[in-house]
Amino acid sequence: MDLEKTRNIVVANMPFRSGFMFIHGAKFYETDHYILTRYDLQAVPYIRYNEEGTIFTQKNKGFISVKTVGELIAAEALGVPTTGYSDASRKRVMELSCVIIGG
Secondary structure (H helix, E strand, O other): OOHHHHHHHHHHOOOOOOOHHHHHOEEEEEOOOOEEEEEOOOOOOOHHHHHHOOOOOOOOOOHHHHHHHHHHHHHHHHOOOOHHHHHHHHHHHHHHHHHHHHO
């Protein structure tokens, strides 16, 4: 899997509201042997609460450990993006284009 596909899957599975997590939430590193995605808790500390859930909401619980990792494994094993990835990407593009046009 290449860096672009990895980045698209990670970003498509992020909870989206204001776009701050989308822009600053993950850093990507590529070497000859692996691709590393690092979620930046210094810049976006609420990633942890979204991933683990709170007593107030469980809406985004598991967005990294279940959704993102599952999509990455499926994309690598099948060689093509899974349905959830393509739906999330399409939704994300629609939300971003609305923000850009409306802003």
